[in-house]
Amino acid sequence: MTLDTLSARAASASLPFGALAAQPADALLSLIALYRADDRPQKIDLGVGVFRNDAGDTPVMRAVKAAEAVLLETQVTKSYLGAEGDAAYTALLAGIVFGDRTAGERLNGVQTPGGTGALRLGAELVARANREARVWIGTPTWPNHAPIFAEAGLSTRSHRFYDAVSGRIDFDAMLNDLAEARAGDILLLHGCCHNPTGSAFTPEQWLAVSDLCAARGLIPFIDLAYQGLGDGLAEDAAATRMIVDALPAALVAYSGDKNFGLYRERVGALWALSANGAIAERVRTNMLSLARSLWSMPPDHGAAIVRTILENDALRADWRDELDAMRARLNGLRAALAAMHSRLAPIADQRGMFAMLPLTHEAVAALREEHGIYMAGNGRINIAGLRADTVAVFAQALRPHLHAGEGGP
Numbered sequence: 001m002t003l004d005t006l007s008a009r010a011a012s013a014s015l016p017f018g019a020l021a022a023q024p025a026d027a028l029l030s031l032i033a034l035y036r037a038d039d040r041p042q043k044i045d046l047g048v049g050v051f052r053n054d055a056g057d058t059p060v061m062r063a064v065k066a067a068e069a070v071l072l073e074t075q076v077t078k079s080y081l082g083a084e085g086d087a088a089y090t091a092l093l094a095g096i097v098f099g100d101r102t103a104g105e106r107l108n109g110v111q112t113p114g115g116t117g118a119l120r121l122g123a124e125l126v127a128r129a130n131r132e133a134r135v136w137i138g139t140p141t142w143p144n145h146a147p148i149f150a151e152a153g154l155s156t157r158s159h160r161f162y163d164a165v166s167g168r169i170d171f172d173a174m175l176n177d178l179a180e181a182r183a184g185d186i187l188l189l190h191g192c193c194h195n196p197t198g199s200a201f202t203p204e205q206w207l208a209v210s211d212l213c214a215a216r217g218l219i220p221f222i223d224l225a226y227q228g229l230g231d232g233l234a235e236d237a238a239a240t241r242m243i244v245d246a247l248p249a250a251l252v253a254y255s256g257d258k259n260f261g262l263y264r265e266r267v268g269a270l271w272a273l274s275a276n277g278a279i280a281e282r283v284r285t286n287m288l289s290l291a292r293s294l295w296s297m298p299p300d301h302g303a304a305i306v307r308t309i310l311e312n313d314a315l316r317a318d319w320r321d322e323l324d325a326m327r328a329r330l331n332g333l334r335a336a337l338a339a340m341h342s343r344l345a346p347i348a349d350q351r352g353m354f355a356m357l358p359l360t361h362e363a364v365a366a367l368r369e370e371h372g373i374y375m376a377g378n379g380r381i382n383i384a385g386l387r388a389d390t391v392a393v394f395a396q397a398l399r400p401h402l403h404a405g406e407g408g409p
């Protein structure tokens with residue numbers, strides 16, 4: 001900050017809002033502006049995290065269009081729902097997330113505005129229950145995670161879990177760092193398709209995480225934002241289901257914005273698992289009172305679309321088919337990119353929309369300036385921004401910036 005801006009702030013500090021410091025623009029949104037302004041026809045956008053098809057578009061899914069037509073015909077009122085949102089939507093979605101298991105009266109869900117709303121509502125619930133709880137967050141993660149918990153008044157702690165050099169999970173480092181976690185602390189976990197690394201725990205490592213939570217009294221807070229975009233709907237929820245079966249308490253924040261392609265419609269839900277029915281009932285009333293003061297009630301349209309799809313066998317099947325094709329596209333691109341260079345090999349085993357390339361900030365800038373390739377500053381790429389015919393072009397541009405791993409070309 002320059003002296004001029006400092007003294008301008010000091011002079012205005014006594015005015016209403018004058019004490020506010022300017023906040024940096026969202027880095028990914030700035031990247032979109034840079035990409036749009038680039039007139040090179042061969043430019044490649046690997047920045048923003050939305051699914052793209054082979055034509056580079058993020059289309060409305062077929063089942064969503066069909067559900068919207070049904071709603072247009074059949075919806076007779078837009079009168080208020082309650083703070084819990086559309087209970088039929090949450091119940092149908094619970095079937096997708098938790099399968100046929102019923103944690104009975106111990107598991108409560110409410111509709112939220114997107115996964116972000118679910119995370120924030122969960123953070124507020126934790127803060128109301130135990131202000132001393134600290135939230136353990138693996139690095140790197142989605143940049144919004146720490147601010148969501150911090151704005152709810154909770155303190156956050158980072159732990160390692162990923163080795164950026166090898167592109168693999170470093171589970172020992174994670175266990176080492178979590179040795180400092182205290183009973184009542186929250187452990188934030190990505191249920192599948194980690195953003196930004198694409199890395200995943202093995203089933204054995206998930207069991208160890210669950211055992212650790214049980215032994216140390218930690219509460220897992222699972223962020224499930226990409227179900228169906230990794231290995232399949234049931235596969236991507238397996239860790240969440242195992243945790244719900246094994247532990248007395250957990251939180252699950254869900255986003256349906258990617259797997260239903262409904263991003264701006266803000267589709268989400270928060271589930272809380274409690275130790276017994278009596279606590280669960282208190283948790284439920286607290287979720288509702290917090291939601292009431294945060295957004296009163298969630299927006300309906302996206303959830304109504306999801307409910308309409310899930311309650312209709314034909315629409316549900318078509319949604320699953322299109323989701324399967326989206327996943328196949330991502331995993332096909334992963335395999336093609338991984339085959340291009342030994343340093344890219346882990347990408348084949350990773351899942352979801354993102355991968356984090358072992359690139360310096362300078363390399364990321366050089367790729368943008370010299371080749372018109374746009375990605376987040378930390379080297380995160382949106383796999384769906386690639387196409388069958390640009391994978392090789394991209395790998396060729398990357399080559400001088402990748403240092404060969406052991407035994408690799």
Ligand code: PMP
Pocket residue numbers: 049113114115116117142190195223225254255256257263266267268
């Ligand atoms: N969690 C993760 C890991 C995400 O990547 C995102 C979206 N980028 C969200 C939550 C939030 O999703 P939504 O858009 O539904 O708020």
